[in-house]
Amino acid sequence: xxxxxxxxxxxxxxxxxxxxxxxxxxxxxxxxxxxxxxxxxxxxxxxxxxxxxxxxxxxxxxxxxxxxxxxxxxxxxxxxxxxxxxxxxxxxxxxxxxxxxxxxxxxxxxxxxxxxxxxxxxxxxxxxxxxxxxxxxxxxxxxxxxxxxxxxxxxxxxxxxxxxxxxxxxxxxxxxxxxxxxxxxxxxxxxxxxxxxxxxxxxxxxxxxxxxxxxxxxxxxxxxxxxxxxxxxxxxxxxxxxxxxxxxxxxxxxxxxxxxxxxxxxxxxxxxxxxxxxxxxxxxxxxxxxxxxxxxxxxxxxxxxxxxxxxxxxxxxxxxxxxxxxxxxxxxxxxxxxxxxxxxxxxxxxxxxxxxxxxxxxxxxxxxxxxxx
Numbered sequence: 001x002x003x004x005x006x007x008x009x010x011x012x013x014x015x016x017x018x019x020x021x022x023x024x025x026x027x028x029x030x031x032x033x034x035x036x037x038x039x040x041x042x043x044x045x046x047x048x049x050x051x052x053x054x055x056x057x058x059x060x061x062x063x064x065x066x067x068x069x070x071x072x073x074x075x076x077x078x079x080x081x082x083x084x085x086x087x088x089x090x091x092x093x094x095x096x097x098x099x100x101x102x103x104x105x106x107x108x109x110x111x112x113x114x115x116x117x118x119x120x121x122x123x124x125x126x127x128x129x130x131x132x133x134x135x136x137x138x139x140x141x142x143x144x145x146x147x148x149x150x151x152x153x154x155x156x157x158x159x160x161x162x163x164x165x166x167x168x169x170x171x172x173x174x175x176x177x178x179x180x181x182x183x184x185x186x187x188x189x190x191x192x193x194x195x196x197x198x199x200x201x202x203x204x205x206x207x208x209x210x211x212x213x214x215x216x217x218x219x220x221x222x223x224x225x226x227x228x229x230x231x232x233x234x235x236x237x238x239x240x241x242x243x244x245x246x247x248x249x250x251x252x253x254x255x256x257x258x259x260x261x262x263x264x265x266x267x268x269x270x271x272x273x274x275x276x277x278x279x280x281x282x283x284x285x286x287x288x289x290x291x292x293x294x295x296x297x298x299x300x301x302x303x304x305x306x307x308x309x310x311x312x313x314x315x316x317x318x319x320x321x322x323x324x325x326x327x328x329x330x331x332x333x334x335x336x337x338x339x340x341x342x343x344x345x346x347x348x349x350x351x352x353x354x355x356x357x358x359x360x361x362x363x364x365x366x367x368x369x370x371x372x373x
Contacts, residue, residue, distance in 0.1 A: 073348065077355030080328070084357065091324050092263045097180045098322035106172035110164040113157060113179055120155055120186050127190035130200040131155075155182050156204035156243070159216040171210035178206055178241055181320050185245055192249075192256035199253055202313070203246040224317060230268045231319050239323040242268075246315045254314045261318065269317035328353075329361045 093099040104112075124131045131153045154161050157179060167175065182204060193199050205222040208214040214221075222244050224230070233240040247253075254272075261267050332349070353361055 073352055074355060077352055077357075080352075080356035080358070083326070087324050087326060090263045090266070090321055095262075096264050096322060097177050097184075101173065101177055104173070104176065106164075106167050106169060109172045109176035109179075110160070112176060113160055113164075116179055116183055117154065117157075117161055120183060121153065123186060123190050124201065127193040128195065128198045129190060129193055130198060153201075154220070155186065156206045156220045157182065158220055159218055163216075165212055165216060167212050168210065171212055174209035175213060177322070178209060181241060181243065182206070185243065185318070188257050188260040189245075189247065189253075191260060192253045194253070197250050197253070197311075200248040201245075202248060203244065205244040207242050224269075227317075230317060232266060232268075232321065233319070237325055238321060239325075240266075241320045241322065243318045243320065244315065245318065246313065248311055248313045250310055251312065254312070257314075258316070264321040266319040266321065267316060268319045271315040272312050273315075274312040328356075328358045332361065 091099070121131065123129075152158075152161075157175075160175075185204070186201075189199060189201065205220055206217075207222050208217050222242055224242075224244060227242065231240060231242060232238055258267060258270075332353075
C-alpha cells in the first residue's frame with residue numbers, strides 16, 4: 001500500500017499504457033476485416049482499369065480512321081457530282097426532243113408526219129441524196145422513173161404515209177418524237193453531202209413504240225444482233241430509242257455525219273462494208289521471160305491496185321437517250337426505311353447531300369416522315 005502511494009505516477013503511467021494498448025488492440029482487430037475488403041476493392045479496380053485499357057486498344061487510330069472516312073465522304077460526294085454532270089450532259093435537256101416536247105393530239109401528230117414526208121424528200125433532193133429503199137429499186141427493167149421510189153420512201157415510218165390507226169395519246173407522242181429524231185438524222189445526212197458525190201440513203205429502221213405500232217411497223221422494225229448489250233439503257237434507269245441508218249457514200253460523208261452526232265445521240269455500233277469490185281488491179285502486167293538473160297528481179301514491179309470507186313456502205317446503230325432516272329431523293333427515302341434512327345449517321349448523310357450538290361433535298365422532312373410511319 002505504501003508502495004502504491006509512493007509510485008502513483010508510475011502506476012498511473014502503466015495503467016494509461018495498458019488502456020492505450022487495449023484500445024489499439026480492439027481497433028486493430030476491428031479494422032483487419034475492413035483492410036481486407038479495401039485490398040479486395042483495390043484489386044478489383046486494378047482489374048477493371050486493365051480491362052478498360054484493353055478496350056481502349058480497340059479504339060487506337062480512331063482519329064485517323066475518322067479523317068479517312070471524311071476523305072471517303074468527300075470522294076463519294078465528288079463522284080456523285082461528276083455522275084450527275086455526266087448524265088446531264090448525255091441527256092442534254094436543252095436540245096432533247098423528248099424533254100421539250102409539247103403535248104399534241106394524235107391528229108396533230110398525224111398532220112406533222114404528213115408534212116414531214118414531203119419536207120424530208122425535198123431536203124434529200126436538194127442535197128444530192130438518193131432515197132431509194134434498197135439498191136434493187138434503182139434497177140427498173142421497165143424504164144420507170146426513180147422519183148416514183150423516192151416519193152414512196154417513208155424514212156422508217158412507211159406505214160403511216162396516208163394511213164393513221166387509232167393510237168393512244170402516249171403512243172402517238174412517242175411516235176411523234178421518233179419522227180422528229182429521224183428528221184434530225186436526215187438533216188445531219190444532208191449537211192454531210194457534197195456537190196461532187198451523191199449519197200444513197202438505203203435504210204432507216206426504228207423500234208416499235210407500242211402495241212399498235214408493232215402491228216404496222218412491218219419492214220421498218222429494227223432487228224440487230226445482240227442489241228441489248230450494245231445499248232446504254234436499262235430498266236428503271238435509262239430510257240432510249242434505237243435507230244439504224246444505212247447509207248452508201250464516201251468516207252468523208254460518213255465522217256461528217258458522225259461528227260454531228262452529239263448527245264443525246266450516241267453512236268453504239270458502226271459497220272463499214274466496201275464491195276470487192278470497187279478495187280481492181282491491172283491484168284496487163286508484164287511477165288518476165290524464162291529465157292531472159294537478166295536474172296535479177298529488181299526491175300520487176302507489181303502494179304498497185306487502182307481504186308475506181310471509194311464508196312462504202314455505212315451501217316450505224318444510233319441510240320437516242322430521252323430519259324434518265326437517277327433522282328437521289330427517292331434513293332435516300334427508300335434506304336432510310338430500313339435504317340434505325342441514328343443521329344450520327346443522319347449527320348453524315350446531311351454532309352453527303354451538301355457536298356454532292358443535293359442540299360435541296362429536304363432530309364429533315366424525310367426523317368420526320370420516317371418516324372411517323
